[in-house]
Amino acid sequence: MGANLPRDTRDTLFLLAVIGWVAFMQMGHTPWWCTLLTAGVLVWRTALALRGLPLPGWPVRVGLLGITLVATFMTHSTLLGRDAGVTLIVVLLALKTLEMRARRDAFVVFFLAFFTLLTHFFYSQSLLTAAGILVALLGLLTALVNAHMPVGRPPLAQAARIAGGMALMGAPIMLVLFLLFPRLSPLWGVPGQDETGRSGLSGSMKVGQIAQLVLEDSIAFRIRFEGAPPPQGQLYFRGPVLSSFDGSEWRALRSGFPPSMALPADLQVSGPPVRYDVTMEPSRRPWLFVMESTPQAPEVPDNAVRMSNELQWFTQRPLNT
Template identity: 55%
Template sequence: MSLRQTLASLPRDTRDTLFVLLVIAWVIAPQTPYLPGWTTALAAGVLAWRGWLTWQGRPLPGRWITGALLVLGVGLTLMSYRTIIGREAGVTLIIVLLSLKTLELRARRDAMVIFFLCFFTMLSSFFVSQTLVTAAMMLIALLGLLTALVNAHLPVGRPPLALSMRMAGRMALLGAPIMLALFLLFPRMAPLWGMPADEARGRSGLSSEMSVGDMASLVLDDGVAMRVRFETPGGQPPPQRDLYFRGPVLTVFDGRGWSPLMQPRMAGVMPASPTPAQLEVRGEAVRYEVTLEPTRQPWLLTLDAALDTPQVPAGTRAFMTPELNWMANRAVGEVLRYRAESHVDFSHGPQQRTRQMQPYVQLPAGLNPRTLALAAQMRADPALAAGGAQAFIDAALNRLRTGGYTYTLEPGVYGDHTADEFWFDAKAGFCEHIASAFVVLMRALDVPARIVTGYQGGEINGFDNYWTVRQADAHAWSEVWIEGRGWVRVDPTGAVSPGRVGAFQRLQAPRGAFGNAIDAVIAPGFVQKLRAGWEAVNNRWNQWVLNYTQDRQLDLLRALGVESPSWQDLGRVLAGLVAAVALAGIAWSWWDRSQHDPWLRLLARTRRRLQRAGLELPAHLPPRAMAGQVRSHFGAPAHPIADWLLRMEQVRYAAQPADALAALQRDFRTLPWPPAAARHALNAS
């Protein structure tokens, strides 16, 4: 017997229970990457056990077993999160309770509890992921839950699941316009709209600290960091050498790691800085729109350098730090879209050196002695000393070009003297190795310098003309202070590998055996096109769904003719629309019931037949009253018609009226209806 035949022969309770267990597993599946391993194992084990008990027809476990598993689940939740209150702990506990509730699935009441727990678990999936894939999986889960819910309310017997599925699909289609209206018009009052971001959850990407060697790991991450749409003809960006998206500025060096001089406060206030930004811009502004992926960090990445405040959504405030960073008043916990204007030709920082610039020349004591000796040797050169900071910069860059230095993902392990090992031993490194060693040398030359991290480059997606900046484009460069010019960008990586900055030549991780086999079967260009198409679809999802903010809602009202819309206007429009839909639904339901109810149609035929026989009956008269009128008007010959009308009344309130109504329709044709001539005779008398 095939599996299909086996499933078709199962009792209804067994079939329905297995279907519900399958739906539960589908609802839980998207959250498994974000749950503790024990949660997934416990849920999978309980669901598999419940399925085996159902398949074998065995009794459910006793309460003491369920209670012991509940205590175990709560205890493990406390061990994992130190609490059972909060978003992550709460979702974990809900999944534990949902899986354990299946061991008590005996009656319809238990099924209703499971359905509502499933709906809540389905909603909680969007706490951790709001991608298009998650939305598609939850849509399938919704249809599955509606199917199970409809099936649980069908009468006894063995109705096919396909029937329940069709009814669930119709319900979903009928609810789709309401869902769309609520999505478009329900007021979004940030920051109340949505769940607060979990700051403790890490994301790959830029950090406020950098250890030498950290950034090389980002090259192995091909995920999207942000998407940029340039508002120029053809969406073309500035020249490639100017595509620097500014992130954290790192000043304090402890020998291996770099950190900011000041840590920003999330309230949106920056501590006082020893050096103000003093930004001056020249030339035409570059206008663009950024769609930033969640970073759990407050930085708003902008093209160097943005003078005016980026246009951020309502509820978010942006401010510039003295080190030329734009930051939000809270961490970016969801996809964020903002507009900005930048000038690639700019200068910033003080023109004259002051005591407040001392942090930019400080070095830890006792480290990198050979780099310090190199700096002393360079200062002793009269030609270099006469040229000042610019001469020292040129000399260091020339050393990088001609000294056999290489740009690589595998520079080896560095010890405590990272600058010494780069300049004199390994002579190989990634961008942060090069930038760190360069800044240490500049500081040893008493030239103020610091490290800037961010992204450099990107690639255009031919499907939607958005520039995609990936984590693999993470980059570190340096800024050197020159008297009379202020802070000047110097990218020492360009001296070692000019293609990295000028032609977007990225280092690639070594291909494994599986990757090489795939390349042999599928052309890499075809794979790239598939990825670009999928990313364009995801970008549309981000732009039109995840980033549908209050500003865009108000733009919709403006398009509808509201001059100065507010969220109160949104509420009024939504309330009016809901009222109109409700009235339309009532009218349609009344019309549909009167036009398509077979019982009402049969009653209307009866009334017309009696009217031809000379008995006028009002439309509101029920069958029992009609039967009395028939008896009194036609006498004994019409008693079968009166009895038939009483049967009609019984059928109206029967548990299964379909078969009885068919019998009434057959008997209608054989009833002793008075002839139409009787009416004329009656009128003549």
């Protein structure tokens, strides 16, 4: 890392390299501007450390934070959820290095980086991902051990040996937890922003995206008919209606609860009524699936129901249970 560099500069450069690796692993899951902004901040912080220049004041940091929030909202249409959250935490990790003046600030960066490592598992749990995270974990442990050696100028190799020994001592506990600890949500059950890979659950669809739809074998809902069920060819359930097209993407005219019931005056039904009970799995969407169209509102416990003028039934609150 440079034998002639002051210790503070050497340690800062090493930590920035580890953070750069953590951010690089998320490059395929974050928008392009996130990658550019993160890389720019880390390069800027590296230049400040090499030249011994003062860190930027709070107006610059607040301005970069505001740009990050606006860009995240424009990209994901929200500041919540998996994709928006990962985008924010990657940029915020880089921005935090701009106020790293003392050991206390460095510890905040350490543990924020540890938390950022967990977000990689939201997208992949492959062996390649685990190997990349292991490299980052050893790097962060080395930086953390080095920060607890304040006297003199201990070599990074010594801190790396101590970090490796700590990791080896913790490996048996990790193995036991991996085998015996239950995989509970919400850590591994966080719903994704992009539902295009799940058939029929997306509120929009771009041209060429149909090939990405995968018919899952997971249960969407269960139906219990009163009497004999209709023929297989009549089991069509009406859900999201995408009727607005801008030349490249289909969208629904309405995504939320209609302000009032919009039953078309010319809606006519015929034939004997089909009565059934539906038990839906949590879709986290305010959409009801009914057979064809019906002028009678479905009964949903503890939730109001209305129909849009496109014959789509909505609940007042998303179906989270």
